[in-house]
Amino acid sequence: MQNKHWENCLSIIKSKINFQSYITWFKPIKAIQFKNKTLTLQVPNKFFYEWIEEHYLELLNEVIIKVLGNEGKIEYEISKNEKLNSESNKIKEVVINKKNPKSKFDNLNKKFNFKTFISGKCNSVAKAAGKRISKSPGNNPFNPLMIYGGVGLGKTHLLQSIGNKISKNFNLSVYYITSEKFASQFIDALKENKLKDFTSFYSNIECLIIDDVQFFKGKVKTQEVFFHIFNQLNLNRKQIIIAADKSPVELEGLTSRLVSRFKSGLTVELEKPDYKTRLDILNNKIEEEGLLIEKDIVEFIAFQVDTNIRELEGVLISLLAHSTITKKSIDIDLAKSVINKIVKNTKIEIDIKYIQDIVSKYFNISIEEMKDKARRKEIVIARQVAMYFSKDFTNNSLKSIGFHFGGRDHSTVIHAVQSVNDMIDTDSIFRKSIKEINRRISVNN
Known part of the structure; x- marks a missing residue:
């Protein structure tokens, strides 16, 4: 029976998503039981469960209701026989308790927290501000807190981490919502003649978190009601946290008075993570999930x-x-193939700066040290190796190569190349290092 139900589900799913996504995320799932309107699905690992719940929950809700009815549920089972339950019914809206509008509630994702939010130069200020707010919501100089940055840089993660910390530390109502959902609720309230209930609900929230406020663009009435809610919350010293893809001054289609409110507290940017932060993020995720991936592959992913x-x-x-799916180990070739499918323009032009970056990371020194006049042996060797590969991989003249290494002359480059060749001939460990650096430089091309 369970197989028949799952096959019916798959036939609908297959028509809703692209073939590759279907093969990758749904084909490996097996139905192992159907009991009490609950379909138990076996997934290969926890990653599958988390990915499906995050990206295909709405689709699964729709499919399960069609196949099993409104009371249908899904239960996941992973390899360690750990049960993970997920109701197939649509996510319920927060119900307003008119008798006690300040009753504690939140709709946050509990997996987002400060511990899993890996910090680096790109986001340390924003994280520090978030931690400060979570210790004293509403009563701090960072109200409102405006976080902005491009897609996929961790805005939502940080927003919800702050909300979860406040929810844990204080008996306060914390509510997270996207601007699009807010606008949709506002329209519904107008249609149902419940605008007073709508504004009352939001005005009584003690920590309001609004994501993607750039989508308020052009919605004049929505901006107006949000402006008044914002003022009411601010007047009552309630915490407001906002996120957008651009800084307040760059946001288009928003009224100047609303933008001025956004700028009245602290505005911080989330930047693209640097190599070290990317490496830390990957290692944290790998450790969290108990995976085994070779160090050089992790470094390769972080670099690319x-x-x-x-x-x-x-x-x-x-x-x-x-x-x-393929029952094959994760190697460089597989990593390269996956990256090329997911990330655009991964093929990198090999120039001197690129080589300096690779060599500096291998020897764990900075590019600045490589260009400096330092004579420490490890720095000299790294500099000579970078010059050696610059001559080998680029069309730059010896004079140009020397210029990129602190303005050295062509004779220094000649000496560097000769020294590296001599060490390759006489030192087997150094020879292996050169081979590895060569692989890292050329792996993209």
Whole structure:
């Protein structure tokens, strides 16, 4: 019976998503039981469960209701026989308790917290501000807190981490919502003549978190009601946290008075993560999920995927999925193949700066040290190796190569190349290092 129900589900799912997504995320799932209107599905690992719940929950809700009816449910089972329950019914809206409008509630995702939000130069100020707010919501100089940055840089993660911390530390009502959902609720309230209930509900929230406020663009009436709610909350010293894809001054289609409110507290930017932060994010995710991936492959992914955190984790998840489906170990070739499918323009032009970056990371020194006049042996060797590969991989003249290494002359480059060749001939360990650096430089091309 369970197989028949799941086959009916799959036939609908297959018509709703692209073939590759269907093969990757749904084909490996097996139905193992159907009892009490609950269909138990076996997934290969926890990654599958988390990915499906995050990206296909709405589709599964629709499909399960069609196949099993309104009372249908899904139960997931992973390899360790850990049960993970998920109701198939649509997510219920928060119900307003008119007798006690300040009763504690939140609709946050509990997996988002400060511990899993890996910090680096790109986001340390925003994280520090979030921690400060979570200790004293509403009574701090960062109200409102405006967080902005591009897609996939962790805005939602940080917003919900702050909300979860406040919810844990204080008996306060914390509510997270996207601007689009807010606008939709506002329209419904107008249609149902419940605008007073709508504004009363939001005016009584003690920590309001609004994501993607750029989508208020052009919605004049929605902006107006939000402006008044904002003022009421601010007047009552309630915490307001906002996120957008651009800084307040760059937001288009918003009224100047609303933008001025956004700018009245602290505005912080989430930037693209640097190599070290990307590496920390990957290692944290790998440790969290108990995975085994070779260090050089993790470094390769961190170096190649420099766009955003979402794509970085997406590559890791896809690698695991491909490895699970094909029953093959994760190697450089698989990583390269997955990255090329997920991240655009991953082929990198090999120039001197690129080589310096690779070599500096291998020897764990900075590019600045490589260009400096330092004579420490490890720095000299790294500098000579970078010059050696610059001559080998680029069309730059010896004079140009020397210029990129602190303005050194062509004779220094000649000496560097000769020294590296001599060490290759006489030192087997150094020879292996050169081979590895060569692989890292050329792996993209």
